[in-house]
Amino acid sequence: MTDTSTPTATKPKASDGPFTRFLKATELDTRLIGMVGALALIWIGFHLYGALVNNFGAFLTPRNLWNLSVQTSSIGIMATGMVLVIITRHIDLSVGSVLGFCAVVMGMLQVYILPPLLGLGHPLIWIIAALAGMLTGAIVGAIQGSLIAYLKIPAFIVTLGGLLVWRGAAFLVARGETISPVDETFALLGGGPYGAIGSTGSWIVGGLACAAAIFLTLNGRRQRRKFKFALRPVWADTFLATLGCAVAIGAVLLVNAYPWPKGIVRQYTERQGIEMPEGGLFISHGFAIPVLILVAVGILMTILLNRTRFGRYVFAIGGNPEAAELAGINTRLMTVKIFSLMGFLAGLSAVVASARLNSATNALGTLDELYVIAAAVIGGTSLAGGVGTIYGAILGALVMQSLQTGMVLIGFDAAIQQIVVGSVLVLAVWLDILYRRKSK
């Protein structure tokens, strides 16, 4: 066994069935396929339920799926950070409260503090407010991370305290009032007809995504050839690139199929001084800005986790904290950085959430910590540490939000929603345990 030319141990065996061969050749993980399958089941299930019971399948419509994408953004952004926290064997229960605190800080800035200084509608207002919100989150996270790393207080306790502290702080800052309306440009970050990039913009994004899928595939082949590692079969690579492109183009077609409502079109034509044609105008929403923010965060966090030293240390600490320390990694400083990043993302999430509501209240983000943790865990982040993916967490956020939205659509009330969401979380963790036991 000294054959080093084709060392990858995943060569197909004659005994493998076609599906196993397919998995080995494409190197897709079964967990990803399982999650996509679960998502498809949820979507089709809610749609059919609506169609059969209410005589109207409202789920698989461009309108609902577009809204679903926007609603997923806030939880999805935070879930990418929670992955790092959980990989390093910690937990952050404070993210919902931190979101609320950041939101009211931004609200106060752009409604009461900045306009008198700069003038109402000044173009710097939304930028200063958004940066201040994210900075607030990062500082809060760094404080909590320091308590965990240097005072050795368990993350569970520090962030459980934080859950109360930051919610209370949000109430004090906002004095219990709703702060609104937010700056007009700021509001675009939350989506809505004007907060989306339209048909042409969406095609450009879709084209870029397609190009990226092809580039990544070709680059992967080049790298493997350079180091004489086993190549994937050409058909498998072609399949993956095509799949990537198909998903991108499908998404563009979907978001472009959802038109602006009539009222907004009228407002728009009046403002632009365009004559409204007979049959009305079909203006596509295109991708919503918060969804693009989520995608950008997802890409950056994936690069951070998989392609940088920082990400490697996150995994090492999760796998064996003592070994990480002995390898010269400053594990305490890493903890501070990871919690600070989590806080930063809660701040960014606060931007999206308060922009979407066009207001900030101290209750914003209540219970979000549960959805965020659930998203990460459903997405395959192991609570035992050391394992997790960003795309999994984003898919997990989509699963959670799909459940939530679907139940609202078919008319389940809040109490049942809570029961279902809670049960799904427990079920997901149990399935995860079974899956890991089997793959061992």
Place this chain on the structure above:
Amino acid sequence: MENTGTPLVEMRDISIAFGGIKAVDHVSVDLYPGEVVGLLGHNGAGKSTLIKCLSGAYQADAGEIHVNGQKVEINNPRDARSHNIETIYQTLALADNLDAASNLFLGRELVTPTGFLDDAQMEAETRKIMHRLNPNFQKFADPVSALSGGQRQSVAIARAVYFNAKILIMDEPTAALGPQETKMVSELVQELKRQGLGIFLISHDIHDVMELCDRVSVMKNGQLVGTEKVSDVTDDEILGMIILGKKPERSAA
């Protein structure tokens, strides 16, 4: 071999206590280039704790460490590595969820000019050194949790050897190995010795130690019983030092 000139490492009067337990109590050892010094003693004698003060895992409560005659401060594992001190820990200190290459380069990753991890290059380097140390090793894509005890040990050894150590600490490196792999480690120790490295070898196997080491230092209950040249003592005398904590009559004279 006569040890003249400056020792590679001198640990002088090292003490460290955990709670009330004096794990290491005023121990001094030294090591010359091209020399293998064995550390012997029962479980709990303080061997691992002593060398952890050198590798930066612990900070001694008292005592001094000199490298090439210079007094140095070793406050953490990074400091030790910067003095070319490499360690194979008894626990191996591997991150189970990472593959062999990620473990080998942990804390010293190779990066591309743009600052991103160069995983392909790291894997290629790992293949090279593993081919030398353990030609049967093939599991480069798996996390090390999927490896056998011997394979894991060879990853830990590769990590210590790859970075051109001058001072190598091996804490029971053959504990998890079969006879054939143990022989491989013995050959490696001899080769590194020829290259002029100084090696602290902790082992339970007296025969290993007598074969590979130039000198042995024996510890008992945190204290140094004595240091002897292997050529001057018999197996039984060493055993006496380990069990009874008595220095052999002859050398005391």
